[in-house]
């Protein structure tokens with residue numbers, strides 16, 4: 130194992146010591162506050178106090194690794210300053226028929242504590258309750274999911290074997306995108322998931338990214354996206370990235386299409402230091418990144434919001450090994466170290482980190498990593514408890530093959546909860562924009578052919594200010610032009626635009642609704658979107674092939 134350069138160790142130390150974006154209360158000026166607000170380290174000394182942290186052990190391997198992490202933290206003196214307040218969330222709550230997966234009392238505990246230490250929670254695939262993990266992130270506006278991927282001593286990967294140390298992070302937008310899970314069955318054969326990307330949502334995540342990069346001394350930040358295809362949603366994500374970058378001139382920016390990013394990460398991951406991505410893409414790329422540093426057992430994360438933060442491993446409940454005591458608690462421990470630094474227990478965090486690194490470099494390993502055939506590894510993998518006992522034995526020691534974490538004097542909590550807001554706040558980016566109706570897209574459940582739909586639509590719209598301009602099926606134009614080879618399903622978009630002579634601004638939404646009403650006499654209307662121009666710019670996409 131190569132000794133890491135001090136600069137790499139320094140950066141790592143800081144990665145685990147950052148966040149807690151605190152800014153002034155919201156409102157019109159909230160935008161400015163949220164965007165310009167300092168990303169403070171939680172380190173400056175405050176009077177010593179006991180802190181409350183909401184505790185959610187989770188499902189599957191969650192309780193096993195949480196017990197292990199807490200046992201280690203207790204040995205390091207964390208419990209002298211912190212009370213872990215149990216909460217009820219996850220499977221136990223779903224099983225009682227609560228579809229939200231978290232009790233009202235637990236919501237209140239989280240709001241009061243402002244910090245959550247959380248194990249993974251199970252989400253049924255297909256049907257069943259919504260992901261409580263996602264619910265928590267959205268409920269408490271933890272908009273930035275900061276995930277760190279770093280080569281660790283004793284954790285062999287193709288890169289470590291080649292002498293290449295990895296140390297990069299992914300900032301995943303945590304609230305928007307398809308993770309709203311806004312889904313509808315629109316016809317017999319069509320189901321839709323809405324992908325929502327907002328300008329203030331983008332601004333929050335990008336400013337968090339640049340603030341964090343600045344604190345860590347990162348020179349270049351990449352934005353991953355698919356703006357070549359989703360020109361408006363990912364286009365906005367990319368535009369706001371470039372806009373946010375203007376306030377951080379010392380940081381170089383780059384953007385990369387997400388599929389190419391995946392290839393680049395496999396071929397040459399060391400070219401990246403920090404990548405910001407929309408929610409779903411960030412989720413997928415994160416697991417790829419975890420694979421580069423030894424697997425999900427080594428990928429910690431912090432969900433950071435203005436008021437509440439949630440610390441959890443990237444991995445899930447690992448149902449294949451749950452209950453066997455085999456799980457690797459490292460990712461949860463590393464997430465906990467982010468949390469300890471967030472609340473100001475810097476000395477304890479560094480002490481535990483050094484013990485963990487020392488234990489790993491001594492060859493201690495769980496079954497998910499460490500090849501017994503290699504020198505330095507114990508013959509048999511440790512179980513979760515043995516693994517943690519091995520780390521406890523190293524408390525007070527420092528690793529020899531990598532630069533140890535610097536152990537600061539700061540060892541009492543500095544975190545303070547924010548005052549409880551009176552209600553939900555509105556966050557805004559663009560104000561004073563002038564918009565005008567120029568048409569509407571009406572979505573129909575119909576098995577008719579495109580020409581038959583066109584005939585009906587022209588008849589319905591003949592005495593209205595709107596003319597039929599196109600029909601598309603699964604996003605591809607099938608009328609007035611198209612290909613007979615385009616296969617259609619039972620769900621159409623019909624687009625109506627203002628007839629010549631009707632200027633934007635002269636026709637209101639009610640005329641479009643009246644047209645929809647008329648069409649509804651014969652067709653099932655699944656949904657409807659107004660077509661508008663915003664400050665003269667088209668606010669809707671073209672059809673494929675238009």
Ligand code: NAD
Pocket residue numbers: 190194248249250251252253262425426441442443444445446447448449450455456457458459460497
């Ligand atoms: P998973 O992360 O639970 O497991 C993937 C693989 O990695 C499994 O082989 C597992 O054994 C292994 N693994 C994961 N963590 C490990 C650890 N600490 N030590 C050793 N091996 C580990 O992913 P999955 O199987 O796709 O999901 C299982 C459940 O977890 C699902 O219900 C999913 O929704 C949920 N999930 C929750 C979270 C969260 O709470 N934040 C995140 C991801 C998945």
